[in-house]
Amino acid sequence: MTSRTSLLCMLLLGAGLVADAGASEPPHTHTPPTRVVDLRRLQPVSGDAVAGAGKATVCTACHGARGLSIAPEFPNLAGQSATYLYVQLKEFHEGQRVGAVMNGQAATLGDTDARDLASYYAAMPPKPAGRADAASRGAQLYLAGDPAKGIPPCQGCHGPDGAGPRPHASSAPQPPWAAFPRLRGQSGQYLAHELHDFKTGTRAGTSNAKVMQGVAATLDDEDVQALSAYLDTL
Numbered sequence: 001m002t003s004r005t006s007l008l009c010m011l012l013l014g015a016g017l018v019a020d021a022g023a024s025e026p027p028h029t030h031t032p033p034t035r036v037v038d039l040r041r042l043q044p045v046s047g048d049a050v051a052g053a054g055k056a057t058v059c060t061a062c063h064g065a066r067g068l069s070i071a072p073e074f075p076n077l078a079g080q081s082a083t084y085l086y087v088q089l090k091e092f093h094e095g096q097r098v099g100a101v102m103n104g105q106a107a108t109l110g111d112t113d114a115r116d117l118a119s120y121y122a123a124m125p126p127k128p129a130g131r132a133d134a135a136s137r138g139a140q141l142y143l144a145g146d147p148a149k150g151i152p153p154c155q156g157c158h159g160p161d162g163a164g165p166r167p168h169a170s171s172a173p174q175p176p177w178a179a180f181p182r183l184r185g186q187s188g189q190y191l192a193h194e195l196h197d198f199k200t201g202t203r204a205g206t207s208n209a210k211v212m213q214g215v216a217a218t219l220d221d222e223d224v225q226a227l228s229a230y231l232d233t234l
């Protein structure tokens with residue numbers, strides 16, 4: 001795992017995604033500081049959405065022609081943050097994020113492909129608003145958390161409407177939350193699966209995954225169901 005982590009780290013550094021904390025040190029004294037890929041300083045992701053469309057043919061089999069997936073176990077990609085999508089594709093490529101299907105799909109993707117695909121899906125209109133129950137336990141948890149159980153309000157990081165943090169226009173290094181995902185209109189079944197993976201540590205390995213692992217640890221099965229149902233219909 002350590003060598004994989006450092007390889008991804010090097011790739012992300014090479015791609016200009018992560019600022020190199022040890023840049024001022026001579027290369028031979030620089031050792032990767034941790035086993036967790038640090039995403040705290042991100043570079044803005046720009047790609048060619050038109051080129052991305054041409055590369056997405058194979059993706060439509062599961063993620064749909066408009067980035068809205070054909071089955072609830074596959075995530076919707078339309079309108080998702082480009083930075084987030086890019087980071088995930090790199091993680092699948094390197095095997096940092098584990099998923100048999102996507103590890104295979106991303107195996108041959110180069111850095112430019114990942115940028116183009118991320119830009120293509122980010123520019124698509126997201127799933128239209130549903131009929132979320134604002135009085136449900138899912139809504140309460142999402143907006144206010146449950147302090148008695150240590151559950152933080154999800155909106156603090158994923159936005160009050162679940163649309164994720166607002167994109168940063170500047171070309172300066174991005175804040176860490178530039179790679180926090182949109183949850184609104186995501187498949188509930190997919191979300192429940194990911195929360196389970198964070199909880200068990202199956203989805204781990206980056207500073208962002210570590211943040212979400214801490215959150216997922218506070219949720220029991222009923223909380224996960226309530227939150228997934230709410231977000232699915234938001």
Ligand code: HEC
Pocket residue numbers: 055056058059060061062063073074075076077085088089098099101102105106117181
């Ligand atoms: C055979 C079905 C299939 C195909 C084809 C496929 N995917 Fe996926 N994709 C999945 C599944 C399943 C997941 C969820 C993985 C997991 O378990 O975390 C996923 C997850 C993702 C995610 C993470 C989304 C998130 O919200 O974290 C991205 C990004 C993604 N796919 C992009 C692509 C791209 C780009 C292509 C084409 C190059 C592609 N996928 C092709 C099935 C597929």
Ligand code: HEC
Pocket residue numbers: 075141142151152153154155156157158179180181182183186191192194195203206208209210211212215227
């Ligand atoms: C302190 C910030 C923070 C809070 C609070 C938070 N999240 Fe997250 N969440 C993140 C980050 C960061 C990621 C991206 C993790 C990664 O890249 O692996 C994430 C990812 C997710 C994902 C995966 C989405 C996808 O497309 O694969 C789900 C599901 C999720 N969060 C649900 C929740 C729920 C439900 C709550 C409230 C109980 C919540 N989050 C609260 C920061 C947060």
